[in-house]
Amino acid sequence: MSTVDPRHSIFPEWLRKGLDGLYLVSGWLAGLFLIAIFLIMLALSAGRPLGIDVPAGDDFASWAMAASAFLGLAHTFRSGEMIRVGLLVERFTGRTRQMVEIFALLVGSAAALYFAWYAFDMNVTSWRFNDLAQGVIAMPLWIPQIGFSGGLIILAVAMTDELLHVLFGGAPRYEKPPAETAEEVIERAMQSGA
Structure with missing residues (x-):
């Protein structure tokens, strides 16, 4: 089986950089929403004993949590940090493994496209009907x-x-290379929580 260099892309360099930049920005936005959750929760916790009310703080924290979780998905996937069950895939080599990877990516892409389409439709519907939050602040x-x-x-x-x-023959970029030293195996096990 001939594979292309994993760093090589079928896309022009400007598009590859743009896509990688999109995934990185998405990850950074997820991190910023985590910081927003921390600040909102801190304001809510510190404000209660002082009699300071943060209007719709719980609403904003929950919206930031959803944004953080979903904006972080692409960056997590591309970094190889998304939970993946490789028990079946890792048993194969060569062309068979590539076909199994393609099948898994096909199913994953179809599911992601399906959910993205309906999430976008929900977003547009909320905008069309000027749907407002039912909390203290009536935010669209x-x-x-x-x-x-x-x-x-x-x-x-x-x-x-x-x-x-x-x-097009490339090795999956989300796969990490096999650990070469015992220390690397231990470090990866500690990071994964295993």
């Missing part, structure tokens, strides 16, 4: 839904990108 719901639908759209792009890469 399409605004916090952008993190949810945007994260799913970026994940669908990342999975389709990877599917095309593997279809």
Whole structure:
């Protein structure tokens, strides 16, 4: 089986850099929403004993949590940190393994595209009907839904990108190379929580 260099892309260099930048920005936004959750929760906790009310703090924290979770998906996938059951895939080598990877990426891409489409549709529907949050602050719901639908759209792009890469003979970029030293095995086991 001939494979292309895993760093090689079927896309032009400007598009490859743009896609990788999109995944990185998505990961950074997820991190910023984590910081927002921390600050909101800190304000809520510190404000209670002082009699300071943070209007709709719980709503904003939950919206930030959803945005953080979904915006982080593509970056997590491309970094090889997404939970993946490799028990079956790792048993194969060569062309058979490539076909199993393609099948898994095809199913994953189809699922991501399906959910991204309906999340986007929900976002547009909320905007069309001017759907408002039922909390203390009547915020248009399409605004916090952008993190949810945007994260799913970026994940669908990342999975389709990877599917095309593997279809054209590339090795999956989300796979980490095998550990070479005992220390590396221990470090990976500690990071995974195993």
